[in-house]
Amino acid sequence: MHFYLPVAEMSANVAVLLAMGGAVGFLSGLFGVGGGFLMTPLLIFSGIPPAVAVGTESAQITASSVSGAFAQWRRRNVDFLMGAVLLAGGILGSVFGVQLVGSLRRLGQFDFFVAACYVTFLGVIGTLMMIESLSTMRKARGGLAVGGRRSGQHNWIHGLPLKLRFHRSKLYISAIPPFLIGIFVGLLAAIMGVGGGFIMVPAMIYLLRMPTNIVVGTSLFQIVFLTAATTVLHASQNQTVDVVLAVLLMVGGVIGAQFGALAGERLKAEQLRFLLAALVLMVGLRFAWQLIAPPADLYSISSPVGGA
Secondary structure: OEEEEOOOOEEEEHHHHHHHHHHHHHHHHHHOOOOHHHHHHHHHHOOOOHHHHHHHHHHHHHHHHHHHHHHHHHOOOOOHHHHHHHHHHHHHHHHHHHHHHHHHHHHOOHHHHHHHHHHHHHHHHHHHHHHHHHHHHHHHHOOOOOOOOOOOOOOHHHHOOOEEEEOOOOEEEEOHHHHHHHHHHHHHHHHHOOOOHHHHHHHHHHHOOOOHHHHHHHHHHHHHHHHHHHHHHHHHHHOOOOHHHHHHHHHHHHHHHHHHHHHHOOOOHHHHHHHHHHHHHHHHHHHHHHHHOOOOOOOOOOOOOOOO
């Protein structure tokens, strides 16, 4: 059965969209990411205009992240103070990001900019995460001690001002680094249609030295409110949120997130990071191929509705 998507101005198969939403919701609960780094490319590859894919995916991420965040909250895996600091920066970044999207669309450069962002960020972060997770698993198999955050271990972050005590994460650090991380994630959420988990999760693990299980819950908590704000901004300023498409993706996403949270309990932290790195790299490679591959139609007279 097909539905007409009014903002995207095209019809789409309902079963396919529900399956896509369920799969990405599963990843949200499993890895603690919004899943936009996968869903937005899937929507673009299936023919949805990039600007509509970015704006609408923010709404879908909100729904799937609510389900995943609630599951993590019941496991006491959410640091609410850390989430609030990240969110403050995230909202500021999303405001600038939505304005940038509008400017790029008017210039007709938004499609290329989105693809270039995906190739750059996913390639770099996926490679770093893959190297680290493989190294950790190799040490574990060899019986070597796996490095981690130890009590009393300090780095340059501990010398910054405005320190706060994050009790759930067992940290006493400056609020400046998580605030800056939040700004960067908010900017990416608005431009790339992602929750920013593929940036935030590695940053909280390797930079802030938070425990992995707390990172997953806190990331989802922050993503819920950040993507909700981004959705409102896209809808009001750029008119690129397709409600019909968003609802179909939400239904599948909410269900999938619950199964993902259960599956995450069965895997080790380094295994989760390895799987997330593999997904990030695959999506980045697909976008890289899209940038260099010759188009199917060298010339087109169709109007650039929603995409530029």
